[in-house]
Amino acid sequence: MLDARQIGHPLIGDGVRIRNDYRLPAPGTLDILTGSNMSGKSSFLRTLGVNVVLAYAGAPVCAERLELGLLRLFSSIRVSDSLSDGISYFYAEVRRLRALLAALRADDPAPPCFISLMKSSGAPTIGNACWVAAPICGHWLAGRGPGWWPPRPGTG
Numbered sequence: 001m002l003d004a005r006q007i008g009h010p011l012i013g014d015g016v017r018i019r020n021d022y023r024l025p026a027p028g029t030l031d032i033l034t035g036s037n038m039s040g041k042s043s044f045l046r047t048l049g050v051n052v053v054l055a056y057a058g059a060p061v062c063a064e065r066l067e068l069g070l071l072r073l074f075s076s077i078r079v080s081d082s083l084s085d086g087i088s089y090f091y092a093e094v095r096r097l098r099a100l101l102a103a104l105r106a107d108d109p110a111p112p113c114f115i116s117l118m119k120s121s122g123a124p125t126i127g128n129a130c131w132v133a134a135p136i137c138g139h140w141l142a143g144r145g146p147g148w149w150p151p152r153p154g155t156g
Helices: 041-056 089-103 126-144
Strands: 002-007 020-024 065-068 072-076 113-117
Touching: 002 041, 020 041, 041 065, 041 072, 072 089
Parallel strands: 072 113
Antiparallel strands: 002 020, 002 065
8 A cells, every 4th residue: 555665755855854664554554653742753744645645746756665556645734723714723623534534434436545644633631532533543444544643642
């Protein structure tokens, strides 16, 4: 599904770019990235996402090797609120996650979704984080898409 050797972010200079090997074998695989603040979780997700987009556009990627299967890209990185539209940050996240669940419908004949979520559910309790995560993880594990999700610090 996705196999990358020495993948790095193309907008980070060679002198400071961190490169990683990464393999996500098939739909139904879910990797949960954890780590302290400033440990590179967001940069790694962006590295994977931007290289997938570049590859699908036929452009050179920032990797020694990148092999991809056919996937749809679904990202939720920088969801924002809108005071003028009456949309809170939490509600904007809920709307984005609802769109993800619609994209993961089991009866959808489209290719699996390549999913990258960051800091979903700003709610400070583990219960709220699980409420958001449970249906999405269920679809992932049912084979509708590979993905990454770093839990928000303090949510368990």
